Amino acid sequence: MYQPLADEIRPNSLDDVVGQQHILGKGGLLRRIVESGQIPNMIFYGPSGTGKTTVARIIAQRTNRTLRKLNATTAGIADIKRIIDELDTFLTPGGVLLYLDEIQYFNKKQQQSLLEFIEDGRITLIASTTENPYFTVFNAILSRSTVFEFKAITAGDAKRAVQRAVDIMNARQNEPLILEDGVLDHIAAACGGDVRKAINSVELLFSASVGGVITLADAKAVTQRSAMRYDREGDEHFDILSALMKSLRGSDPDAALHYLARLLEVGDLIGACRRILCSASEDVGLAYPQAVSIVKACVDSALQLGLPEAKLPLAEACILLATAPKSNTGVMAIDKAWADVRAGRTGPIPRELQNVHADGTGFEREQGYLYPHDFPNHWVRQQYLPDALRGTKYYEYGDNKTEQAAKRYWEEIKK
Numbered sequence: 001m002y003q004p005l006a007d008e009i010r011p012n013s014l015d016d017v018v019g020q021q022h023i024l025g026k027g028g029l030l031r032r033i034v035e036s037g038q039i040p041n042m043i044f045y046g047p048s049g050t051g052k053t054t055v056a057r058i059i060a061q062r063t064n065r066t067l068r069k070l071n072a073t074t075a076g077i078a079d080i081k082r083i084i085d086e087l088d089t090f091l092t093p094g095g096v097l098l099y100l101d102e103i104q105y106f107n108k109k110q111q112q113s114l115l116e117f118i119e120d121g122r123i124t125l126i127a128s129t130t131e132n133p134y135f136t137v138f139n140a141i142l143s144r145s146t147v148f149e150f151k152a153i154t155a156g157d158a159k160r161a162v163q164r165a166v167d168i169m170n171a172r173q174n175e176p177l178i179l180e181d182g183v184l185d186h187i188a189a190a191c192g193g194d195v196r197k198a199i200n201s202v203e204l205l206f207s208a209s210v211g212g213v214i215t216l217a218d219a220k221a222v223t224q225r226s227a228m229r230y231d232r233e234g235d236e237h238f239d240i241l242s243a244l245m246k247s248l249r250g251s252d253p254d255a256a257l258h259y260l261a262r263l264l265e266v267g268d269l270i271g272a273c274r275r276i277l278c279s280a281s282e283d284v285g286l287a288y289p290q291a292v293s294i295v296k297a298c299v300d301s302a303l304q305l306g307l308p309e310a311k312l313p314l315a316e317a318c319i320l321l322a323t324a325p326k327s328n329t330g331v332m333a334i335d336k337a338w339a340d341v342r343a344g345r346t347g348p349i350p351r352e353l354q355n356v357h358a359d360g361t362g363f364e365r366e367q368g369y370l371y372p373h374d375f376p377n378h379w380v381r382q383q384y385l386p387d388a389l390r391g392t393k394y395y396e397y398g399d400n401k402t403e404q405a406a407k408r409y410w411e412e413i414k415k
Contacts, residue, residue, distance in 0.1 A: 006199040009168055010054050012061070017051050018161045018195060019153040024055070030148050034059055039097070041118055043137060044128040046150030047236075049194030052128040056099040065097040065124060072105035080113050087122050096123045103127035104136035111138050118144055152193025159188035161195045165202040177209055183219045190223035197223075237271070244318075245275045249283040253322035260318050264311055273299045276317050287327035287400035294320060327398035336394045347386030377413045 011017050014024050014031055023030040033039065039059055044052040060067035068083050086092045103111070117123040118141075125145065129136060133147055153161075162184055170176040183205075191198035201222045205214045240262050247255035263272040280295040298317035302310035340346075352369045370380045385392060397407040 004200065005165060005169070005203040006196045009165060009199070010057065012058065014055070014058060017054060017058075019157040020051055020055075020150055022151070023148050030055070034062060037062065039063055039065075039124050039126075041125045041141075041145040042127070043103070043133050043142070043145045043147045044126065044150055045133050045147055046130070047152050047193060048130055049191070049196035049198075050150040050153055051195070052150050053099070053101065056126045056128070059126065060097045060099070063094070063097060063124075065094045066092040067097050067099065069099045069101070071101045072110075073102050075100075075106075077110055077113060080110065083123070084117060087117065095121065098123050098125050100125060100127040102129060103141075104129045104131045104133075108138050111141050115140055115144075153191075153195050154193070155185070155189040158191055158193070158195055158198050159184055162187050162198050162202060165199045169202060169206045173206075175212060177206060177212055177214055179214045180216045180219075182216045183214055186216060186219050187223060190220075237268070241271055241275050244272065245279055245283075248276070248279040248318065248321045249326070251322050251326065253319045256318040256322045257315060260314060261311075264307060264314070267307060269302065269307060269310055272314060273302060276314065276321065279321050280317075282331055283326055283328065284321055284324045285327040285330045285398075286403050287325035287398060288402065291321060291324055325400045325402075327400050327403060329396060329398040329403065333395035340389065340392070345388060347388030349386060350383050352382055353384060379413055381414075 014034065017024055020028075020030075022028060025031065044055065046052060057067070066086075068086075070079055070083075083096060083098060087096065098114070100106070114123060114125060118125050125141075127133075127137070127141075127145070133142065137145075166179065166184070187198050187201050191201065201219070204222055205218055208218070240259055244256060244259035244263065247259055260272055260276075263269075276295060277299055280292045284291045295317045298313035298320075301313040305313070352367060354367060370382050372378050372380050374380075383390060397403045
């Protein structure tokens with residue numbers, strides 16, 4: 001039976017696991033827990049190909065518990081019941097270490113079916129997820145578990161795994177294959193922090209080699225686009241969108257263009273457009289009010305053009321927003337006003353502002369609205385907020401030249 005190389009050469013000790021030095025290095029918390037032999041319930045959170053399953057298997061080997069593995073994408077209540085039925089039998093004399101892969105796909109009922117047995121210790125749960133567990137794992141499981149974050153593997157660490165895979169594959173050859181300069185480095189960098197991808201690339205390159213040589217061109221062909229991590233409904237999707245927005249806000253056009261390119265590479269035109277449009281009002285705002293109309297024109301052009309040409313107006317919009325002056329006074333003002341409304345601080349609308357057709361229908365006085373255009377500078381003093389909010393200030397002028405000019409204008413008139 002065929003066994004993928006990536007599965008065949010899984011490390012058997014923590015020392016052989018690449019990356020994750022923050023938790024598995026000398027003195028790392030997870031290493032100390034494993035070495036103690038007292039294994040708690042744990043949740044491993046991080047991208048695929050970063051060693052979550054490998055570490056779970058190593059833990060199982062160091063305990064006297066029977067390992068059972070379920071994948072939540074295909075398992076159900078019946079599979080959990082079969083494991084529960086094995087408890088307290090000769091099949092599981094020391095209890096069960098359950099490795100539950102992709103726990104985010106279990107619903108609340110399925111997750112809660114494990115609670116009783118996690119609570120009394122007959123099942124030790126090690127769950128893995130590529131999604132943020134604080135959003136996808138129910139609180140009852142979270143409160144009984146310790147979360148460990150597995151990070152994407154660096155190119156330097158991935159190269160160790162790639163070299164090991166090459167050595168193993170060469171050991172099986174009558175004549176070892178020759179790798180052109182740069183092949184190892186390219187595979188390690190192009191895997192996007194996923195060791196499994198890197199090893200699979202090595203296996204494929206060996207099976208397709210011609211003339212005893214693995215060329216850099218073949219390595220590039222095998223790994224094209226493989227460095228991209230993206231799930232339209234997952235953390236990676238929202239992380240890239242968040243990074244784009246924060247780069248625009250942080251006035252870094254280079255970073256903004258980088259994250260825009262990552263979104264466009266996977267075809268997420270709508271996501272990019274929405275964040276760019278939002279930034280025009282949220283981050284640039286009243287410091288450069290014209291940015292909204294310019295960015296809207298860029299977005300409209302992008303949606304009409306489609307990819308790949310859409311990159312042109314969107315790049316212009318990103319550079320404009322990243323290099324524009326910034327102001328969030330509009331955001332702060334509407335948030336304060338909305339908070340008052342939600343808190344019930346409203347009150348009747350002043351009589352002067354009510355609809356004019358109400359005049360003469362039983363009110364104690366006529367509307368009495370003062371029309372600002374009838375007065376000098378098109379302004380007249382009158383109350384607009386309800387009595388309960390009279391004197392409330394939501395908007396504060398920003399320190400940019402546009403808002404400061406408006407401030408000086410109105411201070412001169414209203415004084």
